[in-house]
Amino acid sequence: MYLAGDIGGTKTILALFDQSAGPHHPLVEQTFPSARYPSLQAIIAEFLAQHPAAIAGAAFGVAGPVVAGRATITNLTWTIDAAELSSALGGAPVRLLNDLEAIAQAVPILEPDDLATLTPGAPVAGGAIGVIAPGTGLGEAFLTWDGTRYRPHPSEGGHTTFAPRNQVEKDLLDYLHQRFSHVSYERVCSGIGIPNLYAFVRDRLLQRETPAVAEQLAAATDPTPIIVQAGMATDGMCLVARTALELFVDILAAEAGNLALKVLATGGVYIGGGLPPRVLSLIKRERFLQIFRDKGRFSDLLAHVPVHVILEPKAGLLGAAAAAMT
Known part of the structure; x- marks a missing residue:
């Protein structure tokens, strides 16, 4: 029996897997509100008390950098230590993976229904694979072939400096430099970046706002879902929100192309994260591949x-399960 988890600042998903059933078929799965617990160990203890099992191995995708078997979680006070978790699990081997590394681990075992293919391309056998995932932040990772299987590698590529492609994006960079000393791709291509794009479009491009949307945003603690919903609505679509989303998609296309060049992703580029499936109709436009x-x-x-969008919402958990079984 293998234990896998997708650990984030908002929620933690744990699941048990059997080797014979494989990582696509958890035997039991449970979601916990992360902030209500003092540590990951506390969540694991509660989970295993409800679902007793002898653990042969475990792996966890975590929303933060992993260094020397230790990780801190963005928006939590937790520090996760692989050695301590192994001891708590009776000596079972434990792997900690950056959340994007976990998604990358899932890429080689994704099934056709898990993907929306923008272009099948002409993949090179054993060619490197790039993974870019705009969720709350912007994650990037890549995979290389070792002669037997693909191995994932984490990065912090989402924090590289944003490079504008045209005058509108130059104006965007100038606008954001008034608020941030460093404008990374994450500032303009992620969940936390969407409000920055909305504010730019409102203040510099259209100079107006839909009153109903403005009222909702004023009362919201997280404006991104409101902007996405308003921009993708079929009735009463907000033009400011829609323009912001179109700008987001353009920037995502450009940075996905940058990643493909940086890792020579002849095996393909996979676009993950929570945002792309929500704006899939915009990504499917020919403009995306042109950029x-x-x-x-x-x-x-x-x-x-080849370019694919990952539709499987639990790719990180799937990847963690695959890592635990490896």
């Missing part, structure tokens, strides 16, 4: 790179 491939002398190379 993705717009890399001058390397445009022809990118024209052959």
